[in-house]
Amino acid sequence: MTDSVLNVLLGLVASAISAGLGWLAQTLRRRRRLGRVREFFGMPGGTECLLVVNRHASAASSMSVQRNDVYALLELAALVKECDARADIVAHDEVRQGLGRKAEFCLGGPTSNVRTAAHLASWLPGISFTASSTDPAADLTITAGDERFRHERGSHAAPGGQTYALLARLHAGGGDSPVFLIAGQTAVSNHAAVRYLTAHHRELARRYGKDGTFALILSVVNPGAYGPDVVIEASDVTAKALATPTPVAA
Numbered sequence: 001m002t003d004s005v006l007n008v009l010l011g012l013v014a015s016a017i018s019a020g021l022g023w024l025a026q027t028l029r030r031r032r033r034l035g036r037v038r039e040f041f042g043m044p045g046g047t048e049c050l051l052v053v054n055r056h057a058s059a060a061s062s063m064s065v066q067r068n069d070v071y072a073l074l075e076l077a078a079l080v081k082e083c084d085a086r087a088d089i090v091a092h093d094e095v096r097q098g099l100g101r102k103a104e105f106c107l108g109g110p111t112s113n114v115r116t117a118a119h120l121a122s123w124l125p126g127i128s129f130t131a132s133s134t135d136p137a138a139d140l141t142i143t144a145g146d147e148r149f150r151h152e153r154g155s156h157a158a159p160g161g162q163t164y165a166l167l168a169r170l171h172a173g174g175g176d177s178p179v180f181l182i183a184g185q186t187a188v189s190n191h192a193a194v195r196y197l198t199a200h201h202r203e204l205a206r207r208y209g210k211d212g213t214f215a216l217i218l219s220v221v222n223p224g225a226y227g228p229d230v231v232i233e234a235s236d237v238t239a240k241a242l243a244t245p246t247p248v249a250a
Contacts (some may be wrong), residue, residue, distance in 0.1 A: 054108025055092065072250050107182050127166060127187060127215065129142055189228070
């Protein structure tokens with residue numbers, strides 16, 4: 001064997017070893033990243049999670065689901081698949097189980113999802129959703145302590161309108177699977193909050209840890225023009241959401 005052939009063979013062996021090490025490093029990195037995602041969402045591979053579906057607030061049928069809520073459910077289903085878990089899709093008024101047994105994603109505000117209403121009353125007493133008796137859709141307001149976030153329809157001054165969503169993660173106890181509340185003032189804001197969650201879960205995990213409870217108010221920028229695509233964090237209301245509101249004196 002000549003020196004030139006030996007050098008070629010050694011080069012091929014070195015390239016193969018380098019490629020193998022690179023592939024192994026990438027595989028380990030992907031596994032660690034997937035492990036962190038599963039840990040944050042409480043969905044180890046092969047487990048089951050709960051997708052709680054709200055109803056279309058203005059539809060006559062209790063089985064109707066708004067189009068943007070369907071889009072949000074599809075994106076949550078993709079997240080569940082990424083974690084190699086299985087999704088159990090249940091209507092909001094058919095869930096009869098407590099928290100912690102399996103990861104849960106609860107979609108929709110308390111007016112369209114009774115499960116959301118129960119979670120807010122039990123675990124986030126400082127958050128309330130209120131509506132005008134004359135025009136409920138025009139000024140639905142999320143209140144967290146002394147902060148108010150009012151939904152406004154589009155006008156000449158603000159053509160795209162303004163809408164908000166509550167994004168929260170709850171833990172009934174240490175080590176239990178989390179519950180994610182996605183409670184928007186509209187179906188578009190529900191969809192926007194799901195997109196924010198799937199895009200920023202790594203940042204949220206760094207801020208609050210794998211078992212931390214948080215409650216964020218998200219602002220959907222000009223939904224009339226941009227739909228659910230442009231979302232910013234308006235306020236971290238975790239402390240206010242967990243605090244029991246002081247009763248108003250008679």
